[in-house]
Amino acid sequence: xxxxxxxxxxxxxxxxxxxxxxxxxxxxxxxxxxxxxxxxxxxxxxxxxxxxxxxxxxxxxxxxxxxxxxxxxxxxxxxxxxxxx
Numbered sequence: 001x002x003x004x005x006x007x008x009x010x011x012x013x014x015x016x017x018x019x020x021x022x023x024x025x026x027x028x029x030x031x032x033x034x035x036x037x038x039x040x041x042x043x044x045x046x047x048x049x050x051x052x053x054x055x056x057x058x059x060x061x062x063x064x065x066x067x068x069x070x071x072x073x074x075x076x077x078x079x080x081x082x083x084x085x
Contacts, residue, residue, distance in 0.1 A: 019061040
């Protein structure tokens with residue numbers, strides 16, 4: 001994610017620019033993500049948030065990172081309780 005900063009009349013403005021990734025881009029950038037796994041997640045509703053533009057499927061980088069953070073656990077018991085396994 002890129003961050004742009006601009007100063008105007010003693011005020012600092014910071015804007016987050018979210019990068020859009022295809023399923024191929026996600027699988028290249030994040031180990032463990034395959035295009036097939038992403039497709040399955042779209043079908044059954046267990047994957048990260050996505051946007052469909054025509055036939056193209058896009059993921060915001062922030063949505064991928066948010067989804068990954070929601071799946072962070074300190075034990076396998078905790079993950080099982082959350083239904084990840």
